[in-house]
Amino acid sequence: MSEKKMNVESFNLDHTKVKAPYIRLAGIVEGANGDVIHKYDLRFCQPNKEHMEMPALHSLEHMMAEFSRNHSDQIVDVSPMGCQTGFYLSLVNHDQYEEVLQLVENTLKDVLEATEVPACNEVQCGWAASHSLEGAKQLARNMLSHRKEWTEVFGEE
Template sequence: MIDHEALGWAPGTVGELDHHLLKAPSVKLRGAHPGPAGDTVYCIDLRLRRPNAGESLGSAESHSLEHFLLEGFQRLLPRHFIGVGVMGCRTGFYLTLHNEGRRARIEDALETILRGVLAATAVPYARIDQCGHWRDHDLARAQAVAREVLERRAAWRDIA
């Protein structure tokens, strides 16, 4: 059994929640799935925009942010990173980690990545030989989103 509180997650916010109640930006444990060998896969909801509030991310900035999150989590949590993907509703990202579910560690990594977005002069992996839609990036908009999310860092635990 996984002790969500020991990992820093409020038990009442773990799992699927009514999207009318979700706040953004927020970092939420969506699920923790133990494996037969004692390992655990964690799915983290990195919510940058409120659902159903007309605040979704545009294609180019969400694509660029996805690239920054991919590069950053691979670099900062290399033994734990499985993947990151854009939510279909374009209000955030799903982060999947192996054997790393500590909220503070995940939030610190996210903060480091977003600070890197602000300092960047280019989007990682955005060349034609690295990206299937390499022209669909917007560094300036990704930086604006990163700035907004960082400005509200103190509210990341206010899920609903």
């Protein structure tokens, strides 16, 4: 692995040392007008060992993006990772880690109660054929089953 510091925070994270699932603060950026963005790494799958299948990930993205905003007006974005192992959650002017954990828990519980994927149609989605409500629910169930471990980012050495 290169010792050179990369511009992207997650490229500087040793993915062989983390133990998913977890939620960690991945970065803080202060805007020109004083707003502060906190970006969290919501890791659902163990890097380089497992990944989320695209229809389930896609549906979970829709559901988390929609449902998380029912619990907070400080959500900037919920974005899937290209490696298909998790999501980034960005919030403005919010730095309470325990509240973020509760926000994610509440959102995932909403996923389990959902009867449809929000905006799962050709008008509102760019690939409406690629969704799985049951797959999203399974991902949410798995993440919730490890709730007590979300603060443990690194595994045993």
